[in-house]
Amino acid sequence: MIKIALPKGRMGDKVYDMFERIGYGCREMKEGRKLVFYSDNGLASFVLVKPSDVTVYVERGAADIGVVGKDVLLEYQPDVYEILDLNIGKCKIAVAAPNGFVEDESAPLKVATKYPSIAKRYFEAMGRQIDIIELHGSIELAPLVSLSDVIVDIVETGATLRENGLSVFNVLGQSSARLIANKSAYNLGGENIRQIAAALEAL
């Protein structure tokens, strides 16, 4: 039985559809309040967890494979294999600021983000001192209420930024959903992992 960790939320729904199309449907998941679900074909068990926790489940072997955004992988840098780009949940990781923002280079830049590691690495490489303000949601709000100068966040369409008078200043990287695998599970056999990856790739 292969153990699969999927992220809760919008991306999770899309990923679940993909698993259903390759024969790993799971009626149980649509009903009740269970935490562990078994696929109808009896070959897999699923857990639905917070996106950032998918990396923990897979790295520590509680799940053999999982699906998570590249943004989360860049932030937490787990020791896992990243075996397939699912080409969904595509977005940019970007620095955004209020339209017309002019940086005051004489002081550390105040950066609001839920990606402190990514932000730190990026600004350190530029030699820019920053003050990180770690938030867990509505990052776009921070510069509007003078909590920060800029934000580092994921941008899909840019609509939220535009509606709030913000614009992208720099793109740090691209993100999309990735199929990740536990290194031990992959190396000890892993045939079922490779089969699932091949089936998902062929969709």
Place this chain on the structure above:
Amino acid sequence: MENNLAILSKSERLRAELAALFRAYGYERYRMAKFESYEVYLKNKDYIDGGSIVTFNDSEGRLKALKPDVTLSIINNLPSDFGQKKYYYDENVFRRDRSGNYREIHQIGMEYIGGEGSYPQCEAVILALTALKKIGGQSVLSIGHTDAVKAFSDKLGLDGETREQAYGFISAKAFFDLKKLLDDCGAERTAADALIRFVTLEGEAQKTLAEAKSIAAGPAENAVCELENLIAALDGLGLTDGVKLDFSLTGDNRYYNGILFRGYVSGAAGAVISGGRYDSMLKGMGIKSGAVGFALDFESAVGVDEKPIYDVKIIAGGASDAVAAASAAKYVGLGFKTVVLKRDDPKITAAQTVILKGDAL
């Protein structure tokens, strides 16, 4: 030896067996000082992440490190004109993890420094395979070669940040990202395709060797030949079961050169054994010599419940204490490691289960 080890707990037994294995191959024990100068670790901050080292100041203001890494300590303390040194160790090292929390890691390992030709690495792999078997459970040793990946990258002219990114993608098996990176940096198509095909190779040793030979040329070919010799030696000892080749194994060329290997055991989430050849690191420290070694993550290894804990498990159920005691005494008398349980517990494993019924023995 077997009889003496029988009374030990699993972790004690594994420690004793590994020490005996290393000593049998002529390794002497290395004992690390608790506090060392931070300087040597600072100089090699890419080998061991400087941020992960637990540091403090001594009474004279010098920065000290709390046992961060055994390999660097061994190299730093090598006697001058050492010729050949074979050390094993059984030490706790201290690191900070990514979240800044302190971690104590119990490592057992070996270092073979000096020694001519490719024999030392052959011995290191044999010891790693034997150690994996002693841990028990299903296991596999993945072997790769940094020089082969380096040769392909050199041919492509990958340097600096691009090479670092490429190596990151290769070791994560993110071959789609590798392809995109090579496309974006305008790498020559044939050489780029060859690198991608090569690092994708993994699997059973002989088959993977044959595929690797068909792609590798120049320095990469020498690396594949070296692996072929190694596999032949392992084959001669009947050790190729549980060995696979994986050309996505890479390491920082400033430290590693030659073979690299990782050992995995069912029940442990990550690699329990990490090792390889590191002549380059010695060279960086001004020592001209070959070196190979590996470290075993002992806590992960002992977590593997491979063999049954007991020889005999007696499920007493409704039987009287007298009956249970008599049954236990019978099996203990026969030399079996025995446990009596009121109800069965799947976590307590035994080679044989005896269920007592009423008062009948």
